[in-house]
Amino acid sequence: QVTLVESGGGLVQAGGSLRLSCVVSGATLSLYDMHWYRQAPGIQRELVAGISSGGHIYYAESVKGRFTIGRDNSKNVGFLQMNSLKPEDTAVYYCDAENAGFVYSGKGTSVTVSS
Numbered sequence: 001q002v003t004l005v006e007s008g009g010g011l012v013q014a015g016g017s018l019r020l021s022c023v024v025s026g027a028t029l030s031l032y033d034m035h036w037y038r039q040a041p042g043i044q045r046e047l048v049a050g051i052s053s054g055g056h057i058y059y060a061e062s063v064k065g066r067f068t069i070g071r072d073n074s075k076n077v078g079f080l081q082m083n084s085l086k087p088e089d090t091a092v093y094y095c096d097a098e099n100a101g102f103v104y105s106g107k108g109t110s111v112t113v114s115s
Helices: none
Strands: 003-007 010-013 018-025 033-039 046-051 057-059 067-072 077-082 091-099 102-105 109-114
Touching: 003 091, 003 102, 018 033, 018 091, 018 109, 033 067, 033 077, 046 067, 046 077, 057 067, 077 091
Parallel strands: 010 109
Antiparallel strands: 003 018, 018 077, 033 046, 033 091, 046 057, 067 077, 091 102, 091 109
């Protein structure tokens, strides 16, 4: 059984930083593409960043230059470093791992950025 567990969310002031982690169990992370999504109340889920199994990286325009996605395949952990946070970054953040059409998702971690 593949499980993903996010952590690292919390309450932070605008301009602050948080580092989200995504621990993957039951799968070899190096074989998977990994993505971070976020969803705020009343807003469609947004793809924030992605990193392929080969290391190719994608960022949404809204987070470019502020967020950094990465992975440590030896530990089966992905992360999202979030700097210069803004109130509009407030959302529940989810990670997922995808391989050959199979997608596994975590339950999310909440991020609140106060102004």
